[in-house]
Amino acid sequence: MKRNLLMNRLEHLPTLRIQPRQTLTIRYNGKNLRGYAGDTVASLLYGCGERIFSRSLKYRRPRGLYSLDGECSNAMMSVDGWPNTNAETTPARHGMVVTPQNVVGSLEWDPMGWMDHLAFVMPAGFYYKLFHKPARLWPLAIKGIRQAAGLGKLQPEATFDCRCDAIYPNTDVCVVGGGPAGMSAALAAAENGLRVVLLEARPHLGGFCDYRVRAEKGGMPLYQWVGALADEVRATENIRVLTHAPVVGVYPDQRITAFQRGSAADVFDLRYIEIAATSVVVATGCIERPLLFASNDRPGIMQIGCAHRLLHTYGIRPAANAVFSVAHDLGLEAAIDMHDQGVTVHCVADAREDGQDPQMLSALAQRGIPHWRGWVAQVAHGRRQLRGVTLSNLTGTFKKRIGCELLVASAGLTPLTGLVTLAGGALAFDHHTGFFLPQRLPPAVQVCGRIRGLHDPSSLSADGTLAGLRAAADCGLNLNREIARAEAAGAAAPGAVRGSKLAMAPGKGGKAFLCFDEDGTVKHVQQAMAQGFDVPELIKRFTSIGTGPGQGGMPGHNLPLVVAHSQASPDSDPQPTTIRPPLVATPIAAYAGGKHDMAKRTPMHAEQLTAGGRMERVGEWYRARRFGADPGAQDEIIGVRTNVGLLDASTLGKFRIFGPDAVKALQRVYVGDMTRTVPFRTKYAAMCNEDGCVIDDGVVIQTGENDYYITTSTGRAGQTVEWFRYHTRYDSWDYHMVNLTDAFGVINIAGPNARQVLAAVTDADISNEAFAFSTCRDLLLRGDVPVRAMRLGFVGELSYELHVPASYMAAVWQMVETAGQSLGIVHFGLEAQSTLRMEKGHVILGSESEQRTTLHDIGLGFLWCRTKPEAKTVGGAALRHTADQPGRLKLVGFKMEDPRSRAPRDGSPIVDARIRGYVCTARFSHALQEPVGMALVDDDLVRPNTRLGIYEDGCNGTLRHAMVVPMPFYDPKGLRMRM
Amino acid sequence: MALSLTCPICGLRNGYEFRFGGADKGPRPLEEGLTPAQWCAYAHLNTCVAGVQLEWWNHKDGCGTWFVARRDTRSNREVPKEDVQ
């Protein structure tokens, strides 16, 4: 019955931000709960009667709704599998699945609740001290603590369907805060023709005026006033408004990072924002300072803004009856509105002796609501939920207990100065406002509004306008007259409001929580101080107060106040703790971004799929591993060795390099002598890094005067141009490079019948005499398709590599397939290619080499020309120094002792008493009818017939044995590729 | 993230667009007669200046050029040419 009653929302309030006609349902803890479009998860749950939102970190105390802006971890829940999602800032969406966190049983009854009674053994710093000695207990202790502590559960197997995005806007002025001051600043800058980005953490503009109907500006209720301002802002073309976008950090040069949550109508769920601005206006306003008293964390105790916004923004009566303990006129206003919407307000305790708005006082009196000056909440009663409160005067001499469902408690306001500090500004405690106020500001940073202690709407608007003009001046506009006028207007408006200095209610401070996230109490602070900690910064570390998900937000002001209050000289100014980004808890996904997987497909992707190709990801490409069920691809291998095969090698890096100094650049980057190229002869060449480690191999072909065509391995294609330019950066050489990797596809026709296939598609003379091994020809296929053909021998057979303009690839592929049909041409993929080249002892960099492998180690030292020191070859010096270096892993070929056994797995370690190397690639060789492989082994194991012990995963210590043999395994004289 | 750099071709751009190429150590030494220690010093040792350092940067996501920038390593900000001396 109670629940039904609470389902009813106040539907006709002008300030509502929900759509009462648009209902939605979420799944919470196994129940279906109904809310409205515009609800947050928290407001929906509260509207459905949920009061306990979580259990606390350490003591497992029940916690309820306290703020509505995600300032503490009370409302952290798991939403659609995302742990630690703050229900207060997460819009409710139909079908959402929400579960509470940090609970063993249920929220109402948690078997770990007994932790609360152990509070006396968990004083400040207990974690550091209790389990410190003896050391052997530490692993046990840490295990228990880890199971009980921590917020939320990671789900490593979960996949999140989150649309992530990122934007990097440039702007003249960035205004942070969409309240009256921020909007006025944005308008002032925009009116002067500047581009403005306005960031607001809440889903809508208006700030602390958005839900207020009683106070007025110019005869207009505040919600109407800010509504009109917001309309004006949205109608201004040069203001870009980003709502639901809390700021995360500020960096030098006015760089601001934020993230934004999108609605269903947006193209993103989560968006990282990085703004480059010329000037920044900080108009972040205030949050409330929690009132410190015993059990101030009971569900049913909330801040003024929380209660007020539940009522006016979401149309929820927070309770049937309430007591207020406040220290600001905003509290009186909320009490009046609450009364007018049918909540019985028993009384308003006001920590201030004087200074109240007389209009508010008379409004309270008219409604018969008692207003007690100099009184404050001292103890909250009730266990799982609030049952009542004991109020007392400030000295604690008089007390009165009142039963209530709701206690609206607040010690005053505290400005959100995090951005100012991060931008490099300094803060100083101000005795009039009781705030840490910005003192020295860095260049091109302006502050305005409540952050400066102002409160009156006309002051906020004047201050915002002034800040907007100053920001415009930061951008280079001359606005001296306008600024002088705005300064005068600001001076005429009401100044900063005297703030409440109340540090804490009378009492000992036990269970008076400064920090809900970390269960840190006033008593913990006192314990830390008793042990000699006297600086808030250190007390923060020792007690972990303010280190939870809410960061310094809530305790950031109270901690220095309590410390100053408890110090011997109570007049000493409180010192703020340091603020660091992120200012708000930011989902990692905001940084990680969306799925960045941008795989490339060769022009032959579709054709290979049709031919039965099993595609897999190789670097950034999709390539065919094999064309059939056999993982060893035997049919493909036999096809190439005995007949002819067709391979798509389009992923090869392909470049043209030309210009008078092109050969110098080649000399610098390739280890061979590039001055000795013969036109249209392929030269196999390698590149090393500065350490002589081999990073790339390919062919270099001189195609004209000062004109070269080079190929690189697939993986290096992207970095090649940068590599050339880097290593010639001091030389001002005149050469140019064009990356042709995507402009050309590559078809490899390999096998003893390859010439027959090529002859069928070209009229050119391709006899062995006219087109010999190791040469290159530009041919026309079928009379008009230009291709560059090379005779290479990677797989060890007669082979032609056709470099074809990408747009002709499909046509040429089909031509070759058709020409080979009568011969029974086969498709072959990476698996067959890898086995074929391995039988030839040809390396694939990355398979037969790793980071530390030099050119000498894999037996390619002959590619290095040691007689060109004047070229200052990259890696040349290191190749000289390592040519005979002992103690290196060297590449060897091996056969298994038992030729009938299977090939060992790639990567298996080679061991005797210790690890001596590893297997690079090993396969069953069709040509030899036994397994063969290549391995990198210690240099004392390289002699033929050396016995190698191979350790395989799961071998249980039983080694398999192989013998070192000379390479290549197949056609050692290389006759077949020269046929 | 705070860094932004001025590419000589493209102008002031976000630091994400660039790749660091190490401190400016001058042209490559002559290979003839170079000892391993000298070589290693050129290739791998850095002075790690606390202050303004000349560095190579590549505008990898832009025009692709390598250029020398002046960066104050204490503030991680680029220092305009006229301010160096």
Ligand SMILES: [Zn+2]
């Ligand atoms: Zn550029």
